[in-house]
Amino acid sequence: VVAKDLEELEAERRRLYEDLSQIGDFQRGTIAENYRRCGKLNCCCGEADHPGHGPQYLLMTKVEGRSRAQNLRAGAELDKTRREVENQRRFRDLVQQIVAVNERICAGRPIEYSAAEIERARLKKKLPRSSRQRRRGKSSA
Numbered sequence: 001v002v003a004k005d006l007e008e009l010e011a012e013r014r015r016l017y018e019d020l021s022q023i024g025d026f027q028r029g030t031i032a033e034n035y036r037r038c039g040k041l042n043c044c045c046g047e048a049d050h051p052g053h054g055p056q057y058l059l060m061t062k063v064e065g066r067s068r069a070q071n072l073r074a075g076a077e078l079d080k081t082r083r084e085v086e087n088q089r090r091f092r093d094l095v096q097q098i099v100a101v102n103e104r105i106c107a108g109r110p111i112e113y114s115a116a117e118i119e120r121a122r123l124k125k126k127l128p129r130s131s132r133q134r135r136r137g138k139s140s141a
């Protein structure tokens, strides 16, 4: 990774942080669409080809390992919750991208050896490779 790549990675990271700040409200969970049989005698939902009553929308969440289902009314409530759950997916996706770009930045960021470290290494004739390259690059320029 050369300095120019590092700058591009840093710019990419700034873009991702900017996107992150624009996500808006989000919450965990998935939305389930349920059809059910009411169990009443002679109700049409008892017939074999009947899909059951519904759809009923449920926000499924897991809190401390326990599943929870919360009823959502179709319309504004369902739409709002859909957006919030979708934003959570975007949040997770962005965080993964931010982790990935940060790891590439870490891998590409040169080590800043102190003068004392470089001198010690020189005396031991074990100068770290990256600082040797940097020194050679500077002296030839």
Ligand SMILES: [Zn+2]
Residues within 6 Å of the ligand: 037, 038, 039, 040, 043, 044, 045, 046, 053
């Ligand atoms: Zn029924």
